[in-house]
Amino acid sequence: MTTTADTALTEPLSVRSGGSRQLAGTGTLLRFALRRDRVMVPVWVAVTGLMVLSMPNSLQALYGTAAERADLMRQLTTNSSLRALVGPVFDDSLGALTAWRVGVYAGLLAAVMSLLVVIRHTRDEEESGRQELIASGMVGRRASLTAALLAAAVANGGLALLVTLGLAGQGAAGALAFGLGIAGVGMVFATMAAVVAQLTESARLARGLTAGVLGAAFVLRAAGDASENEGSSFLTWVSPLGWLENERSFAEERWWVLLLFIAAAAIQGTVAYALAGRRDVGMSFLPTRPGPANGRLGTAGALAWRLQRGSVLGWSIGFFLAGVVYGGLTEGTAEFVGDNEAAREIFERMGGQSGLTNAFLASMIGMLGLVAALYIVGAVLRLHGEETSGRAEPLLANRVSRLRWAAGHLVVAFGGTVWIMLLAGLGFTLGYGKEAGPILGACLVQVAGVWVIGGAAVLLHGLTPRAAATAWGLAGAVLLIGWIGPALNAPQALLDLSPFGHLPKLPGGTMDWTPVLTLTGLAVVLVAGGLAGLRRRDISV
Numbered sequence: 001m002t003t004t005a006d007t008a009l010t011e012p013l014s015v016r017s018g019g020s021r022q023l024a025g026t027g028t029l030l031r032f033a034l035r036r037d038r039v040m041v042p043v044w045v046a047v048t049g050l051m052v053l054s055m056p057n058s059l060q061a062l063y064g065t066a067a068e069r070a071d072l073m074r075q076l077t078t079n080s081s082l083r084a085l086v087g088p089v090f091d092d093s094l095g096a097l098t099a100w101r102v103g104v105y106a107g108l109l110a111a112v113m114s115l116l117v118v119i120r121h122t123r124d125e126e127e128s129g130r131q132e133l134i135a136s137g138m139v140g141r142r143a144s145l146t147a148a149l150l151a152a153a154v155a156n157g158g159l160a161l162l163v164t165l166g167l168a169g170q171g172a173a174g175a176l177a178f179g180l181g182i183a184g185v186g187m188v189f190a191t192m193a194a195v196v197a198q199l200t201e202s203a204r205l206a207r208g209l210t211a212g213v214l215g216a217a218f219v220l221r222a223a224g225d226a227s228e229n230e231g232s233s234f235l236t237w238v239s240p241l242g243w244l245e246n247e248r249s250f251a252e253e254r255w256w257v258l259l260l261f262i263a264a265a266a267i268q269g270t271v272a273y274a275l276a277g278r279r280d281v282g283m284s285f286l287p288t289r290p291g292p293a294n295g296r297l298g299t300a301g302a303l304a305w306r307l308q309r310g311s312v313l314g315w316s317i318g319f320f321l322a323g324v325v326y327g328g329l330t331e332g333t334a335e336f337v338g339d340n341e342a343a344r345e346i347f348e349r350m351g352g353q354s355g356l357t358n359a360f361l362a363s364m365i366g367m368l369g370l371v372a373a374l375y376i377v378g379a380v381l382r383l384h385g386e387e388t389s390g391r392a393e394p395l396l397a398n399r400v401s402r403l404r405w406a407a408g409h410l411v412v413a414f415g416g417t418v419w420i421m422l423l424a425g426l427g428f429t430l431g432y433g434k435e436a437g438p439i440l441g442a443c444l445v446q447v448a449g450v451w452v453i454g455g456a457a458v459l460l461h462g463l464t465p466r467a468a469a470t471a472w473g474l475a476g477a478v479l480l481i482g483w484i485g486p487a488l489n490a491p492q493a494l495l496d497l498s499p500f501g502h503l504p505k506l507p508g509g510t511m512d513w514t515p516v517l518t519l520t521g522l523a524v525v526l527v528a529g530g531l532a533g534l535r536r537r538d539i540s541v
Contacts, residue, residue: 022277025139029147033121034154041117041155043473047480048109048159048182053166054484055098069097076100077229084226085325087245095170095250099178107244108218110159110186114152115193115210121148123197123206127389145194145276149269152190156183174250177258181244184261188240189214191268198275208310215318217241240264300400304408307386308379312416315375319368319420323427326364330357330432358508361428362442368424369446369500370482372417373475376454379413384461384468393539402535410458410527417450442506448519449500453478455526462530465537 034041063069069092076082076089089100122145125134134144160179167175193210200206217239224236225245236242240261247257383406386392396405425443432439457471481498495501499522502515 022140022142023146024143025134026143026146026150029121029134029139029143030150033117033147033151037117037120037151037155040469040472041113041151041158043476044109044113045155045159045162047476048106048113049162049166050480051109051484052098052102052106052163052178052182055102056094056167056170059094059097059101063097066092069093072097080226080229082329083229084222085329087221087225088229088231090230090248091251093170093250095167095174095178098167098170099174099245099249099251103178103182103244103249104218104221104241106163106182107185107241108214110156110182111189111214111240112211113155114186114190115207115214117152117155118148118190118193119197119203119206119210121151122194123200123203127201127203129390142273142276145272149190149194149272153187156186156190159183159186171250173253177247177253177255178249180258181247181249181261184258184265185240185244187265188261188268191265191272194272195268195275198272204307204310208314211314215314221245299408300395300405301408301411303395304382304412308382308409308412308416311375311379312412312419315416315420316423319372319424320427322368323424323429324431325427326368327361327428327431327433330360330364330428359505361432361439361507362505362509365424365428365439365442365446365506366482366500366503368443369421369449369503370479372420372446372450373453373478375420376413376417376450377457377471377475379409379416380454380457381461381468381471382413383409384465387465387539396539402539403531406531406534413454414451417447417454418444421447421450438507441511445503445506445511445516446500448516448523449498449503451523452499452519452526455523455530458530459526459533460530462533462537 063072073089073092087100087104090096125144160183162179163182164175164179167178189210192213193206196206196209197203200209218241220235221239221242224233224239224242225231227233228236231242231246236246243257243260246254248254383392386409392405396402421443422440425440428439428443429435453471453475456474457468460471461468478498478500481495482500485495485498492501499519502519504510504512504515
């Protein structure tokens with residue numbers, strides 16, 4: 001453990017002599033952080049940006065006339081469930097409808113990207129012991145925190161630039177406001193993650209707490225928008241996601257709302273810097289609860305469950321609530337789509353040609369399957385985190401084989417996928433109010449596609465651990481294909497690149513076991529290949 005006195009002795013005099021010199025080495029650390037994130041951040045920015053930029057063309061196909069867009073606005077004004085899901089709409093232009101349709105979710109993705117980047121380059125580095133080595137060199141006390149925040153700023157700046165340039169044709173002022181608003185949400189949660197990273201000793205807990213605040217922000221915004229159709233609810237204004245929609249991009253922009261993002265990021269950043277100067281490297285302000293000493297963690301599987309149970313709980317709650325919300329929207333789908341053939345065709349491409357209600361259910365269940373791919377990648381790559389942090393080696397030095405150690409985490413990852421999809425099915429059933437059998441079956445069919453993505457993550461970790469993070473890019477690409485492909489009427493050859501494109505469209509469609517069993521077998525082969533690679537390579541390479 002590094003004490004304050006030890007840190008003071010190892011820091012060069014030039015670093016200790018002034019506040020500005022506590023940032024010595026920031027440029028080098030920033031370049032290193034950007035190099036480490038050279039795959040994850042561009043993929044995340046591209047997925048989020050393409051989601052936004054594809055929307056005007058999709059909306060043009062759906063609501064091509066001013067009368068259709070005006071009718072859409074009238075429907076949204078009276079539909080509290082849709083407002084809770086995506087927020088209120090303030091104008092019937094394509095730009096304003098784009099901000100309405102994807103604004104909240106683009107803000108969510110920017111926030112998740114930002115908190116992951118900041119925690120990865122702060123608390124993760126301390127937990128692995130690398131920060132202690134860095135601190136012994138010509139590096140200022142707050143250089144690592146500064147580099148992490150700058151890396152998040154670069155990522156959010158790139159996203160803002162992409163959105164602004166891509167939507168400039170809908171209105172330069174609105175595009176700039178929308179891009180800055182999305183980046184503002186990202187930086188609010190970047191600085192929040194910086195504060196939480198000072199308070200906790202575990203990177204996993206830091207990510208969980210910050211993600212929990214993000215979830216609360218979404219719920220508060222949804223509750224506020226459900227009660228008011230103009231974003232004026234107090235609950236909406238409490239949430240940074242509510243600030244984004246109340247910026248009213250493409251609808252007489254409220255530029256002053258950007259000051260809320262600036263103020264929140266500045267205050268949280270100041271708190272993070274103050275806390276960083278008052279603790280030892282590797283230590284935290286919140287005490288860590290000691291683990292059990294009564295033998296409850298007697299197996300590698302029990303340890304894996306202990307490490308991942310918080311994540312499983314969070315995903316379980318999220319999927320169940322998502323199922324309830326989407327199930328509650330099902331009855332009103334036909335009325336909302338009405339005679340809009342373009343909207344009907346999109347749902348049929350996503351969910352099958354078995355009636356609009358079944359197509360909507362199948363498309364929403366398919367979307368949750370795509371999101372579940374993010375869960376399984378995170379759960380599988382916990383193996384990679386255990387290796388790089390040095391915690392795996394002491395465990396494997398005892399009577400625990402590599403396969404037993406990996407199997408514990410893989411059971412949580414692959415079994416957890418089944419569990420959260422079952423909970424999603426129960427949520428759909430509760431929200432929709434119909435029999436559970438067909439919906440639960442439709443949810444479980446998605447598991448085969450999710451398992452293929454998980455198998456690819458196992459293969460990458462087992463064979464090339466340095467490229468294991470590429471699994472996030474794979475999951476993001478699949479999410480992009482499944483989400484945007486049908487809306488853009490993408491060719492079938494592109495849709496078939498995703499394992500989810502081969503699954504039967506349930507409920508309503510015909511159950512075909514061939515693709516389900518084929519994908520399951522492919523997942524087994526990928527997992528076997530990854531485990532074979534893990535057995536033969538060095539640990540922590």
